[in-house]
Amino acid sequence: MSRLDSFIRRVSAQRDCLNDAMAQITGRPGSILELGLGNGRTFDHLRASLPDRDIYVFDRHVKAHPDCIPDEAHMIIGDFRDTVPTAMTRLSAPAVMAHCDIGSGDKALSVALAQTLGASLPRLLAANAIIVSDQPFEVASWEQLPLPDGVAAGRYHIYRQK
Numbered sequence: 001m002s003r004l005d006s007f008i009r010r011v012s013a014q015r016d017c018l019n020d021a022m023a024q025i026t027g028r029p030g031s032i033l034e035l036g037l038g039n040g041r042t043f044d045h046l047r048a049s050l051p052d053r054d055i056y057v058f059d060r061h062v063k064a065h066p067d068c069i070p071d072e073a074h075m076i077i078g079d080f081r082d083t084v085p086t087a088m089t090r091l092s093a094p095a096v097m098a099h100c101d102i103g104s105g106d107k108a109l110s111v112a113l114a115q116t117l118g119a120s121l122p123r124l125l126a127a128n129a130i131i132v133s134d135q136p137f138e139v140a141s142w143e144q145l146p147l148p149d150g151v152a153a154g155r156y157h158i159y160r161q162k
Helices: 003-024 041-049 107-124
Strands: 031-035 055-059 075-077 095-100 125-133 142-144 157-161
Touching: 003 041, 003 095, 003 125, 003 157, 031 041, 031 107, 041 055, 095 107, 107 125
Parallel strands: 031 055, 031 095, 055 075, 095 125
Antiparallel strands: 125 157, 142 157
16 A cells, blocks of 8 residues: 555545544543644544634644644644643633544553553543544553444544443
């Protein structure tokens, strides 16, 4: 498969999983977490789809398109391992959804980061929150949910906090 085809499949899976998660939280109050701003595409998709939600974005640094950067109150800059454990003081409400786009290209480092975040992220989430991730998580309080039709197993992951 070409890198272009792989990219298209990845972002299509990402969009389909995010849309599935957003449908699952319809009518439930709470904020949204975006771990990994990157160039801002998924943040832009979330804010266009959920205009009345507080969306808190975490990243080490901001390098997104200027139109895809959250305001200062919703942008949390720093290493996830430092910012996620202390973020509850910044949130307007526990999150009902989190999108974790934390892959770095180094599979071992990305899986290790997911393991570390698995210890702190659940504290920011409401009961029955939906977690969408590009990396697998093993969190005792999360159950894995089925992927939308057309998304290959292992391409993306969806969980529900119990």
